[in-house]
Amino acid sequence: MALLQVSDLTQRYGSKIAVNHINLTIETGQLVAFLGPNGAGKSTTINMLTGITRPKSGTISMDGLKPSNHEYRHQIGVVFQDSVLDRDLTVKQNLMWRAGMYKNVDYDFINRLMQAFDITSIAKQKYGSLSGGQRRRVDITRALLHKPRLLFLDEPSTGLDIQTRNKIWAVLNQLRAEYQLTIILTTHYLEEANIADYVYVIDHGEIIANATVDDLKAKYAKDVLTITTGDVAKVKALVNKDWPTTAEANKVKIMVPDVNATIQFLNAAQPFIQEMELKRGDMNDIFVALTGKEIR
Ligand SMILES: Nc1ncnc2c1ncn2[C@@H]1O[C@H](COP(=O)(O)OP(=O)(O)OP(=O)(O)O)[C@@H](O)[C@H]1O
Ligand SMILES: [Mg+2]
Numbered sequence: 001m002a003l004l005q006v007s008d009l010t011q012r013y014g015s016k017i018a019v020n021h022i023n024l025t026i027e028t029g030q031l032v033a034f035l036g037p038n039g040a041g042k043s044t045t046i047n048m049l050t051g052i053t054r055p056k057s058g059t060i061s062m063d064g065l066k067p068s069n070h071e072y073r074h075q076i077g078v079v080f081q082d083s084v085l086d087r088d089l090t091v092k093q094n095l096m097w098r099a100g101m102y103k104n105v106d107y108d109f110i111n112r113l114m115q116a117f118d119i120t121s122i123a124k125q126k127y128g129s130l131s132g133g134q135r136r137r138v139d140i141t142r143a144l145l146h147k148p149r150l151l152f153l154d155e156p157s158t159g160l161d162i163q164t165r166n167k168i169w170a171v172l173n174q175l176r177a178e179y180q181l182t183i184i185l186t187t188h189y190l191e192e193a194n195i196a197d198y199v200y201v202i203d204h205g206e207i208i209a210n211a212t213v214d215d216l217k218a219k220y221a222k223d224v225l226t227i228t229t230g231d232v233a234k235v236k237a238l239v240n241k242d243w244p245t246t247a248e249a250n251k252v253k254i255m256v257p258d259v260n261a262t263i264q265f266l267n268a269a270q271p272f273i274q275e276m277e278l279k280r281g282d283m284n285d286i287f288v289a290l291t292g293k294e295i296r
Helices: 042-049 069-074 093-101 109-114 132-144 163-180 191-195 213-220 231-238 259-272 283-293
Strands: 002-013 016-028 032-035 055-064 076-079 151-155 182-187 198-205 206-211 223-229 245-248 251-256 273-279
Touching: 002 042, 002 182, 016 182, 016 198, 016 206, 032 042, 032 191, 042 151, 042 182, 055 198, 076 132, 093 109, 093 132, 109 132, 109 163, 109 182, 132 151, 132 163, 182 191, 191 283, 198 213, 198 283, 206 213, 206 283, 213 283, 223 231, 223 259, 231 245, 231 251, 231 259, 251 259, 259 273
Parallel strands: 032 182, 032 198, 076 151, 151 182
Antiparallel strands: 002 016, 002 055, 198 206, 223 251, 223 273, 245 251
């Protein structure tokens, strides 16, 4: 059964439609990415799903609970695009103040989170004096301390180095394995969308594609084979006529459909091949195919 069911969700600001009649189905334990360019409507969607703003229309239901319901708020955790913690309090004070808002908080779990996110050594430091990466780790700890079923991460990795990003994902993946934590994240980072179980591609407030990464790749991201040859005409003649092919100087570029067909073609063309390169289709290809522009 789906954990979160959203139908016909719409948000307007004056005459501008920021989110346009979107439907979402989020299954328990899934890692779901909202992938879209600046201004696509990702944060606006998150704000409605977390009950911060009221939608113009549409319904949101988590196991029958609405975002206005107290219980709904207790079952979600949110890491906002911009931090919400008190700069003048220490890390520990911020976390304990937050923990005080929940009933039956498991303080051992909070300690474990602080260790896992490597923030015990900065616990007495003022939040405002932390580096960007340290702050992000505290923000995520804050969002997780009541053990939510569903975690929202609005651009969790912006401005983080690769080590910090990997560290955060290692901890989150452990929690997913441990208690089926469900995660919805927004991102411009293609590799972050790549690790998702399911991706919603959002542009101009609309969902322009939704599927698993593999399905999106199969549909929109073709592998490109580049052959360097002394005989462009011969190589071109061997290419299946259904495969989009371009030639320039001594290079032939072919969009190939799958590995087996590619190997067969390479066997046939082998006597004419001087060099070859195969570029696997990636999230960027998907994005370009869907929106006509590169994301990052
Ligand atoms: N409070 C508001 N008042 C007016 N317009 C708004 C408001 N909040 C968002 N918008 C507009 O709605 C659109 C979607 O904004 P949103 O913040 O959801 O985008 P986003 O996908 O999160 O982008 P980014 O990647 O830059 O964070 C934008 O055109 C934005 O200007
Ligand atoms: Mg945003």
